[in-house]
Amino acid sequence: MLKHVLRVLALVIIVGGAIVAYIAWPDTATLPIAAVQGDRPDISAPRVQTIPTVKVADVVGWPAGTTPTAAAGLRVGAFAAGLDHPRWLYVLPNGDVLVAETNSPPRKGGGIQGWVMGLLMGKAGAGVPSANRITLLRDTNGDGVAETRSVFMSGLNSPFGMALMDGQLYIANTDALVRVPYTEGATKITAKPELVVKLNGGGNHWARNVIPAADGKTLFVSVGSASNIAEGGMEAEKYRANILQIWPDKNWRIYAAGLRNPVGMALNPTNGNLWTVVNERDMLGSDLAPDYLTQVEFGDQFGWPWYYWGGYPDDRVEPKRPELQEYSKRPDYALGPHVAALGLTFAKDAKLGDRWTQGAFVGEHGSWNRKPVSGYKVAWVPFAANGYPAKGAKPVDVLTGFLDAEGDARGRPVGVTIDRGGALLVADDVGNRIWRVTAAR
Template identity: 75%
Template sequence: MRKHILIILAILIVIAGGVIFYLTRPDVAQVDFAAVTGAQPKLVQPRAQLLPTVKVADAIGWKDGQKPIAAAGLSVAPFVTGLDHPRWLYRLPNGDVLVAESNSPPRKGGGITGWVMGVLMGKAGAGVPSANRITLVRDSNGDGVAESKSTFMMGLNSPFGMALMGDWLYIGNTDALVRVPYKTGDTAITAKPELVVKLQGGGNHWARNVIADPDGKTLYVTVGSSSNIGENGMDREKYRANILQVYPDAKTFRVYAAGLRNPNGLAFEPHSKQLWTTVNERDMIGSDLAPDYMSQIELGDHFGWPWYYWGGYPDKRVEPTNPALQEYSKRPDYALGPHVAALGLAFAGDAKLGANFANGAFVGEHGSWNRSPVSGYKVVYIPFGANGFPAKGAKPVDVLTGFLNTAGDAQGRPVGVITDASGALLVADDVGNVIWRVTQAR
């Protein structure tokens, strides 16, 4: 009898071990990456895990003389070096460039999850304290290399997005939209920032981007979720996973679009004049899901988070369910691929990079942590048609690669992208601590 019991126990242990291995083993992509991009990505069944797949490139920086690899017909060179975690860029009317040198504010609590995220951020080069600074960079002689960089503003709280409207410069702190008076040519701001509206801070997704509406009356502000799928309760997600429309004169706001897990880049498409954003989708349902995306945004849109992704696919981990929302969840316009961490967004507009990059969107992909193999870690270009949407059948085109070396370490990680006054593309690299300048090869 005892022998039989031992045999049964052994079988149960083997079965339990197999179940644990199945639930905790790293998930590896099973679908060609390109198939999960475009207007009609291939979506597989989710593969939920007890523990997340963790694969993040170690941040090592660039050695002297090293640089990213530009696409055929383009060249790349440093515009300015020696920065402290540059995340976002903004071009002023006189051609000066503002650089938000910023990082996540200190994270409070978080238990084991918070500890794991801290370790991951350290490996990825994001564990350094935030400089909380905006730096002004100037290329006085127009040779494509900045001659000067100087402190423009200090005393901010994890600043990110910047936008001019009227006589004010608006700045997206992690917990507030603030503004300071500005006139063209100013090289430093000493005025105390004025509060416009408070924003929800804490948790995950700290970066707040801001863009001014061309009408000169309102602004749009991105506020990412505090969690992956609302696991800490939706009461903590009030006014988060949103794009807010702010009325600065009245110092009020409304929810413009919702259900966006972590919206980041904001830009107006030059032909349609419509607002677009890039969005980081959810984690821990497999290396093939869910695709990050870019999409046109309109008042009242809801993209489904946390209950649905890609226009109505249910995330069965989320409780309580919300079946009434399914048919109203907007499908994004363009998938950028799973876990690429799409952040920067700039339309070609006044870019002068040749015919192959004349009508479309540049996207800075910061790079994955929850996918095997890794994805992102590059700048891509999405060709657009004359209708203001991605061209039919268009796939992402690599613009800058080589941020990962042959060993898989991160020499750099791209974030914000803008065009400069000459039509070149500027790319903020927060691991390399450099702004790269991409031009048409001569």
């Protein structure tokens, strides 16, 4: 009996010591984040982790009278407050703003990663049930504040992306692309949504986005992976880590693959080509792998889960795919490791001053597994006249202050878009606000 007790005690000490060691010494970045940004990032050797570094900002909310900090020449105010986890935005032709108040569906799966993710969702303020609705916000007097709001649609399933095409409003639920007829000026839609295409829903990456293609005849729908590196097998990743192209007659195809979690999508105003921001993989250390912004063309394969950043192998993935390495497309622009790039919009219709006319705004939700933390801001990527990010340019801070002096999160930016007046709107999902950025007068 005594020997058994001693064995148990020894095991407790060993496990406890390992936990203490892990908490005391998580993987820390060895490179400045700027070194892992831009068109030529420093791709260092991976530091594979069995247990991820956990460094996520606790959510404290916005104290009364406080706002994010805007870049020089800009100012920011609240367009709307008191929302329930606002994540994505869509501006209707009449200027009304739709906001998807949404969150992850109930998560399934266990193991250490499932346990860690469950803890993180609660810590990051993302563990609340989804409101499953789209709310309409209307600025009736043009003062930059939404005076009225109404429940536009309800009863949805973790809705995210929204897009108008040919008189139909398309909504990307986590498990389906659906549509309803739209009449300009409507403040509520009660029609039963029509199923267009079923999608594989849920998983680690549940948010689905949708935008019309440049020709206005098809739609692009982004579907993130179910896991980090397909650790549950590739069958669970069927039609995931993809951008799909969908026709209104309900036909569809895989447009591009190997994209771990493409969320924000936008058309480049220079040439109408599709661009996206992508969340890259975890547990290779605080310096890898960079999230990225890239152009996407039909047939592209970006390497996930076997390769990252254009052909660097992830030796954790089995079975191997050596024949895919030379075909893994290199992204155009690195945003930095673990910034959680989600929002994307080009500045085509922005009226924010000369500095912000040629490039893209990116909503960086913020890291959970990097020390020090990264993201928690809205960044600007300058573009050149050729329609690509400017050579040698690094991201520029547009909206910061989402972390307070103690490192706690007042908010976390997600969706970004340009409103009818040329201002930048930013969905803050744990601050429960929509911020509006304008040129300072």
